[in-house]
Amino acid sequence: MTAIRVLVGTRKGAFILTSDARRNKWSVDGPYFAGWEIYHVKGSPADPNRIYASQSSSWFGQIIQRSDDGGKTWSQPGSDDKVDEMPQGGMPQGVSNKFVYDTSEETGKPLTTHQWYDGTQHPWEFARVWHLEPSLDDPDTCYAGVEDAALFRTTDGGVTWHELAGLRGHTSGPNWMPGAGGMCLHTIVLDPTNRDRIFCAISAAGAFRSDDGGKTWAPINQGLHSEYIPDPTAEVGHCVHRITAHPSNPSTLFMQKHWDVMRSDDGGDSWREISGDLPSDFGFPIAVHSHDPETIYVVPILSDSLHYPPEGKLRVYRSRGGSEEWEALTKGLPQEHCYVNVLRDAMAVDEADPCGIYFGTTGGQVYGSNDEGDSWQAIVRDLPAVLSVEVQTIR
Amino acid sequence: MIRVVLPFHLQTLASCDREVTVRVDGTVTQRSILDALEDRYPMLRGTVREHVTMKRRPRVRFFADGKDITHDSPDDELPAAIATGNKPFMIVGAVAGG
Numbered sequence: 094m095t096a097i098r099v100l101v102g103t104r105k106g107a108f109i110l111t112s113d114a115r116r117n118k119w120s121v122d123g124p125y126f127a128g129w130e131i132y133h134v135k136g137s138p139a140d141p142n143r144i145y146a147s148q149s150s151s152w153f154g155q156i157i158q159r160s161d162d163g164g165k166t167w168s169q170p171g172s173d174d175k176v177d178e179m180p181q182g183g184m185p186q187g188v189s190n191k192f193v194y195d196t197s198e199e200t201g202k203p204l205t206t207h208q209w210y211d212g213t214q215h216p217w218e219f220a221r222v223w224h225l226e227p228s229l230d231d232p233d234t235c236y237a238g239v240e241d242a243a244l245f246r247t248t249d250g251g252v253t254w255h256e257l258a259g260l261r262g263h264t265s266g267p268n269w270m271p272g273a274g275g276m277c278l279h280t281i282v283l284d285p286t287n288r289d290r291i292f293c294a295i296s297a298a299g300a301f302r303s304d305d306g307g308k309t310w311a312p313i314n315q316g317l318h319s320e321y322i323p324d325p326t327a328e329v330g331h332c333v334h335r336i337t338a339h340p341s342n343p344s345t346l347f348m349q350k351h352w353d354v355m356r357s358d359d360g361g362d363s364w365r366e367i368s369g370d371l372p373s374d375f376g377f378p379i380a381v382h383s384h385d386p387e388t389i390y391v392v393p394i395l396s397d398s399l400h401y402p403p404e405g406k407l408r409v410y411r412s413r414g415g416s417e418e419w420e421a422l423t424k425g426l427p428q429e430h431c432y433v434n435v436l437r438d439a440m441a442v443d444e445a446d447p448c449g450i451y452f453g454t455t456g457g458q459v460y461g462s463n464d465e466g467d468s469w470q471a472i473v474r475d476l477p478a479v480l481s482v483e484v485q486t487i488r
Numbered sequence: 489m490i491r492v493v494l495p496f497h498l499q500t501l502a503s504c505d506r507e508v509t510v511r512v513d514g515t516v517t518q519r520s521i522l523d524a525l526e527d528r529y530p531m532l533r534g535t536v537r538e539h540v541t542m543k544r545r546p547r548v549r550f551f552a553d554g555k556d557i558t559h560d561s562p563d564d565e566l567p568a569a570i571a572t573g574n575k576p577f578m579i580v581g582a583v584a585g586g
Contacts, residue, residue, distance in 0.1 A: 126500075169531045
């Protein structure tokens with residue numbers, strides 16, 4: 094019996110939506126971590142009971158939460174829960190919310206500067222975890238993409254986090270700049286066919302690839318064209334919003350850039366535009382059909398100035414060939430007076446048959462489709478603004 | 489014992505009541521109270537003070553015996569009312585809204 098678990102991060106807590114494989118009736122649990130911003134919640138592919146959550150606050154900083162029972166209970170993996178007694182040895186255990194850039198001589202890189210909004214150089218400062226990407230085969234290993242842009246990894250279930258400093262220390266670092274949301278590393282794609290290959294994307298620096306498990310990195314932005322930077326074809330500086338790939342064909346990458354939907358068939362070495370007949374090629378999320386590596390989904394947004402759907406119509410667009418021909422998917426979605434946004438981490442697919450697709454909006458709706466996007470239902474309508482949506486297919 | 493009042497979100501994070509008590513040996517200061525608080529509730533490490541710099545987070549304020557001592561030196565000795573437990577040391581989330 095297959096079950097579907099949708100993990101939703103919002104501005105005011107996390108929610109878990111569950112259904113059986115028919116995906117018609119849903120239960121809604123939450124809020125978890127009420128009142129905190131939950132940028133991302135994601136389950137381990139190796140153990141569906143293991144879930145990591147990024148909890149943050151402009152007042153109280155970054156917290157990492159972990160569940161080992163599918164979201165029923167949570168704990169901070171680096172903290173001693175028995176607060177009435179001091180741990181043996183007198184000092185408490187380390188805490189899981191400690192993200193410190195690695196500047197050590199052995200494994201680190203010097204703490205340098207990056208471009209600031211006014212063109213000056215600004216020191217790297219940790220703000221929050223945007224994205225958590227659990228390892229494909231080890232529940233205790235998870236990657237974290239953070240603001241200011243850097244990649245961290247835990248190998249002890251989130252107790253401690255260590256920076257893979259080669260990315261932040263790339264020679265192009267001083268040319269990276271924050272997007273409107275901050276200089277965030279928001280996308281991490283792990284290659285299931287090559288454990289040493291990792292893709293990352295940073296706003297606004299671009300896409301990067303490591304072929305040695307995260308030690309060294311190279312920009313992979315050839316073919317991107319961005320009119321909003323002085324050199325539209327520069328090696329870095331592109332505001333990449335999201336990258337995705339199908340597990341069976343990870344050398345083919347799909348990208349939603351600030352403007353333009355892009356495709357690479359050579360692991361990011363080169364990109365070509367596939368925006369085609371979309372009503373707008375601005376947007377944030379992009380997803381691949383779980384059973385068809387050539388079918389992709391985007392949610393067009395009118396522009397970077399307006400951040401709502403064209404014509405007030407909320408439409409998911411599907412390309413069956415991963416190419417320039419797109420079809421609007423509207424059944425069950427509001428087709429008038431709709432001015433919500435769908436953020437970069439807020440769309441995901443399940444692995445049931447037919448493929449299910451889910452996305453959340455800044456208006457607090459989570460929509461789901463159990464038929465590859467042909468029709469949609471609002472699973473829940475009035476959550477806080479949705480920041481992220483991930484899906485687990487439980488077998 | 490020193491009484492410490494926590495803001496709502498730190499109460500939920502530490503699974504504790506609004507007011508907790510901690511023991512401070514030696515001079516009672518902002519720093520010694522926060523050290524004792526983080527020893528007892530390690531999940532609060534990094535939430536009131538940043539991990540590396542140990543500086544107060546910008547939107548956290550400290551009140552003691554009716555005074556805002558947020559910008560005082562963390563090593564200043566606090567009033568006797570705090571040290572004796574007659575009054576609580578208050579950790580407050582800065583007001584924001586709209």
